[in-house]
Amino acid sequence: MALPLALAGQDIIGQARTGTGKTYAFGVAMLQRVGKPRKNRKKPRGLIVVPTRELAIQVTEDLVTAAGKLGSRILTVYGGRAYEPQIEALKQGVDVIVGTPGRLLDLVKQKHLDLSQIAVLVLDEADRMLDLGFLPDIERIIKLVPAERQTMLFSATLPGEIVALSRRYLNRPTHVRAESNDAEAEATPQTTQFVWRTHRMDKIEILARLLQCEGRGLTMVFCETKRACDRVVEDLKDRGFAAAAVHGDLGQGQREQALRAFRNGKIDVLVATDVAARGIDVEDVTHVVNYDCPQDEKSYVHRIGRTGRAGRTGVAVTFVEWEDLTRWKVINNALSLDFAEPAETYSTSPHIYSALGIPEGTKGVLPRANRSRAGLAAEEVEDLGETGRVRSRGRKDRDEEREERRERPARTRERRRTRGGRSSGEVSGTGAETAAGTPVAETPVTGTPVAEAPALPAEEPRSRRTRSRAVQEPPAPAEAEELRSPAVELPEVEADMASHDGPAPRRGRARAGRTPETGPDRPAAGEEAGDLRWDDESAAAPPQLRPQPEKIIPPNPFTVIFQSPDLATDDDEVAPSAASERVQNRRRPAPRGQQRGRRGN
Template identity: 40%
Template structure:
């Protein structure tokens, strides 16, 4: 690997800008990728986050763009980014490293006025940095023509292709000239996504400087066991923040956007300097919040995964995963916001009982054990236990139950009976038995002669809950209750051709007249 940027074949304008920015030695991904890009080869670059992937394509693009000029509405290069924040960050890199060039650049992202973007496009731009959705909007409006694009960069390729951007990217690529140079850069890229890249690249050079989905050795990773209730997790987070050594600022990641706002408000109520960042915020609010965090006006940035990819804020000391990420690859990107550019960082992940499956996937992906901490901050006895065992320890086994609520296995019956006190069966008074067979007038007379019912506030042993009363009722067929097989039929119905369900209707007992 070369010791400085001058040995990579870059122009003097580029190397001078890099030196003035304070960089002298290229990273491994930069040293390997830049020579291939200068040779105009297609490149797939895989490196863990925080290793300088952005500069590895920005610097050679500046060199290649020194010759030629832009035409109206026909950009010379196109860089696709999954989020507005990443697009804005890449534009900052072009401004920093391209200060010695007279190149024009346009940022095409949502949340920004179409009119301002159109003015730049009408003048012509050398570099177009865009998110797929807004770019397609401008193409359909006739404001951009892509038939002059010489270089295409798909940044954070796994995210772009895996999170629903594949259709938009195919529409965009189909509008590009076939003779172009294409590059893909990412921290992770599985075999399935790599197959998709065959649609976009021709004989690409693979540049992989670290195992895919690996985490930096500069990050101290910890797991914290917490309860399932949100208030318990928030209390555990506050305890970790207060106990963290050397915390200057931190990013706190949540899986859901609505939890971002809730957690940010909770931290503010407890006296922390916190702000929220998620995809549903308008662009002005997102930009203001991110600037406040970068400029140390905010200590804690509560964010969704919109901030997990590629954001380069070198001085982030801590990362907290309030939720275990559903996708294991997102864990690599989240904790990669700290420990950047050789600095040391700390990443805490709060693990609830239901997170065992997602934690197992993370441990399998990074192939590295993670130390467990208790909420109090004391180290746990074992480091990185199997997640199924942790989850099982939180939930004691329950006896299987039948559909009627009782234990399915008879061996479990004694324990179930001890747990719930037995209820006395409800018996009907002798005066009520057989009441269904009495004529209506006789029942009315009995009701008038019966003593008054006890008032509602007088406790009686005969009063039972509705569920208990229903559970003691005999099984019913479609009609009235029928006597059991061993029950003697009543004398009034023993010879009835209609069975033992009650008295024969009077109209059926009338004599039948037979005409002569």
């Protein structure tokens, strides 16, 4: 009905469900009016505005097929591709342009595209452009084309904004509806619908078993978010299915690669958001799965419209979670369906096997004998000179990532322990030399053998000061041998020295010219500098050390025990407390003056 009106040049509002052939309804009429290309005509005369890139590619393919003998020059412009090829094609001349609103306005702003000679304007999937927020851009594009034109608007639904737009910019349009309500009621439904109430963690298992049903061809799975698409694709790949994702975060080359692989049969499961629910026409799509509940009835209609097209039959399965029951009831009432109360379904429920024809004993993993698809990697990615930044994660297969991880050398980290700026090998070597070649001395108190520290090298003697700031000569080798003191002090030595009754000997590394009486760098009377031998007559005995409290060794190293020394003596008096002072004051007799005053009162 729309084709004769379009050929006559009338404005049309076309309304029909998806899959009824709206593209040829306006495409054939547009090509007929534009006519054959001319060398002196470079500006376009036909303009088709579509909401998504995938729909623009599909409309272009249909128009190229229809214009096979006319030879019309058709150009597709959309975002995500390089500007240069599109600008070069515009300079050579085109007859019909198919594009998205954003890239069309960009080319007009850069003065590469002139819309002053447009004779036919088509707005395809107008309701979808309204949902995506393209209505202001559509109005700007309409103002750029001539007022004397033919305008055709096609949409599956007609919201109030689309009706207002048609009244404002269309000239006495004719409303053409492809189907009536009576015809829909009488006709046999081409798509068998199933609605099940499922649990979120069990949906992937149900989907994996659903994909092994008998007679299944290509399958489209719709998710609500982009992350959900990536997660479902990864889970399906791990289970042996050839799957790929299509959503807005992927680059244009990756999106087209996935669609080409899906159309060519290299993958049989396409997981997508609603970006692919409009206008994507792929033959032999037998099953559609709504992995997430649709937002409204329009999304549900367009999703399940990917199957059962052009007289074919299909199966549509919808998963509804418990929190989405209210939303589904609204969709069910708006479309007058019979699934107000979806059946509670799990991956082990018997009715999914009987309803979908799944063989008994099917598990959630595809057998290796049935993995015959080439996969997404078999389809090459076309270099489109993409613009912008791809925000999605890498799309490498997990198998390839695992192989890369296996090929990577293991990380080796060498730790070097140092002590005093020397490595552990040098320190251990020094200890071995000390144990082997250094003489062992005995402590003067307990006789415990202690390794003596090696002597300082002779070529680098240390200068020693006296009070007169004079530098003395280093001691002789014989005297230096006597000056050596133990380099290692053990805690047992300290305990024995604390309990020793006599005067405690001096510990630590002795220095030349130091005596107990004279102090540092001060030679004693009758002795040379650097001699540490004490003279009992001239040197007074060192002061006795205060007895140290007994050491407490706890049984558990993590237990902390504090013991303070008892510093009290027998002559010390105990300080009275405040309470005892008050008691004593009460017991004391009051002065005589105060007693007489109390009696008189």
